[in-house]
Amino acid sequence: MVFDLLIVGGGINGTAIAREAALNGLSVMLVERDDLASHTSSASTKLVHGGLRYLEYYEFGLVREALQERERLLKAAPHLIYPMHFVLPHENAVRPWWLVRLGLLLYDNIGGRITLPRSRALRKTDTNYLKPLKRQGRGFVYSDAWVDDARLVVLNAMDAARHGAEIVTHTAMIAARRVGDIWEATLSDGRTVQSRAMVNAAGPWVAEALALTGANARSGVRLIKGSHIVVPKIFDGAQAYMLQQPDKRIVFAIAYANDTTLIGTTDIPVERPEDAQITPNEISYLCEAANHFFVKQIAPANVVRTYSGVRPLYDDGASEAKAVTRDYVLELDAAGAPLLSVFGGKITTARHLAEEAIGKLAKVTDWQVSRVTRSAPFPGGDIGAFDPFLVKVLARYPFLGEARSLRMARAYGSMLFDMIGPMIKDADDLGEEFGAGLSQTEVDWMVTHEWAHSVDDVIWRRSKLGLAMNEAQIARLADYLKGKHVEISAGGRSGDNIVTGDPVR
Template sequence: MTYDLLIVGGGINGCAIAREASLLGLKVLLVERDDLAAHTSSASTKLIHGGLRYLEYYDFKLVAEALRERERLVKAAPHIIHPLRFVLPQENSVRPWWMLRIGLYLYDFLGGKMSLPRSRGLRKSDTEYSAPLKGGSSGFVYSDAFVDDSRLTVLNAVDAAANGAEIVVGTALESARRENDVWRATLSDGREVIARAMVNAAGPWVHQLLGRLGVNAASGVRLVKGSHIVVPKLFEGDHAYILQQPDRRIVFAIPYQGAFTEIGTTDIPVDAPEDAQIDADEIAYLCEAVNRHFIKQVGPADVTSTWSGVRPLYDDGASEAKEVTRDYVLELDTNGPTLLSIFGGKITTARHLAEEALGKLAGPMGFKAYPVTRARVFPGGAIADLPSFIAQVRATWPFLGAARAERMAHAYGSLLAEMLDGVSDEGAMGADLGGGLTEVEARWLHDREWARSTDDVLLRRSKLGLHVTATERARIAAWWSATFPR
């Protein structure tokens, strides 16, 4: 089988490039060794943001680009991305008040015309914001957005597939060689494919793949582990906190899945992508980080779950991990059939990265690249007003119940009508497998979203893994293996 583009890696960058390329009419094959968003792309802080702290390192271009993307993404995927108000306390600040005020003015300015509320000072009347804090009402309030990172990755793949891309999970690139003007590749499923160009979107494994291809890269990568913990919620409300630490790092405390608070992240240099495991020192660091600020105290025993990812940051020579740029570099190799390798990047700028990647591929591959996704909604994102849409879901399918209706409305958006087409009562949903997951939804995740295991379903396609009991998890696993035997 011959393709225009073979993409190796099913993280956010690979899936975004597949989406962009398929919309430009290219014949695309994306292969992912594990699951879509199985590694770094499901282990982010789950923010669509400009990166306020990047201003401290004068990374104005990245911040401006990310803020423009934030505005696009909030509109393009309102079911999985929502605006979030952040509180930045001045208490325990390692930066003077005037520096933070100027930084937030600059943040708003770089954002240009935006729909999110602009920054302001924390007021004495903001008791909801200040009540959870140990003391003082001095500080600031500003806006960014929250994202279901793994679902954003999957929706890029869904849109790519809807436009002709072939997405294959559980399949690795075994080998590839340049032969005349094409790549000849062997996949772990036994197939041999031909591609006019290849994209190395292997994330933390970018250099390992280059080594297997016999290609030397000019760019380097720094592997930095970021870990998060989840605890019972530390505060009421839909806002989040950005907390300054004595080491000049910042730690976020973000409402998560209703009953929890997400706390992160760390920045730990590691040697290998496989080092994505939280350690006791990181848990202690994150607990201490929030305990400096919140009345409610937490310890390692309060941690209900964790996640860690290894970020493949472009190596710009910075001395400390926290200073390494979050910008990306696209390295084009045209010594034979084209190879494009991705170094760095962040989930907020993946769409822009994909647009730029196709621009680089256009010349050597001989096609015309032009913007195709800047105003394009993601699958399920055709929603004018989310609260009204949720109310409509509850009215149309009352048997879902309020909590499940809201969860499914957020997860699937306007695609929910397609999933529940012909479903008129609870019985038609099939068996309740646990946590509100039914056969109808599970089959959709398998057939339409490439879920191949219970972890794919419970940890990435949904966050039901936080809520199901051990008995429910075992029942889901048993049903899955019986229904979809390997």
């Protein structure tokens, strides 16, 4: 078989392009050498946002596009992406009050029609927002959205697979060459696959993937490390705080899973993708950033988890890491079989990037494509408003309990009905409990439908339950997954890493 498109990279850009292509009826293979979202795409600040601070660098087009995409994503995945209020305490020494207010007014209007509440000044009655702060003076409240970044990657892959794409994880492309108007790619599992076009969406490894093809790129990437810390919660409520630092950087403090607060991010230039490790200096910086604003103080000893990712930003020559553009560049090499390389990008604009990528490729192929994903819901997203949907889940599955119902409704949306099915009548029917509300039924779903392979896949990327599980529970889960992998392999599939056709219904 000759695929229409071979995609290298299973992050947000690669899976979004696979979805766009598959929904257009193209035959697609995506290969990822590790797990889906195993690097940059699971190391974000978990926001779907327009990028308020990008206005400071005159990135008006990017902000407009991102705000429009925010609206589309809220409708397409109301279970996974939901509104969040952001409190912006004001300190005049960093930016004047009038400048911040002007920026927020622009943010409210530059994206066209929005459904989220518009920005406003903080009021004395905003006691929940003000109480955690040392200085309860002037400030602002505005709206953006929260997303489980790794799960959004998985949903893109699932929708692509539902429409016929072949998603292959734990498999690398080790060589590729043009043979006439066809790409021939050698994979680490021993296969040679052919495609009419190729997309290089390898993120921080885009240059390395290009080298495997023998092609040259005009563009380059600038590798910027972003690190985050997780600490026991330092404020009550479901809001987030946008903290302006004296160095004019922005740090977010966000209500996070299992009664914790997520704090990030840093912007540190690095030389290699493998440098995605937080340093003691970064941990101290983030603690100090929070301590400057909050009554409850934290120290590096309070940090319960850290994560870092390397963002492959398009190299626009900016002198400071914080000023490097977050926009993307798609470079097309049409000297023979087409090769499209992706430089930069962000979670919020990945769907738009994918639409543009397939459009560019269509111009040099005979593909007939349209903008198919603009109003297409993600798997599980056909639920309407979330709150009434959660009421249905609680009524149908009282044995899940409120906390687990909320978590699973958020994670799976309407797919929760497929997962539990008509045969499960009570908690015992869910099978073994691994801890923190993670059942055998849910783990089996992740393995069978979501390409989960390891403990990290399950407790950090498909869920964030690692924050609530102890070492013994994690060890038991690891043993179960080893047996599950052997069982699936013995059943005739090449491991648990390939799903084609319809993995959901």
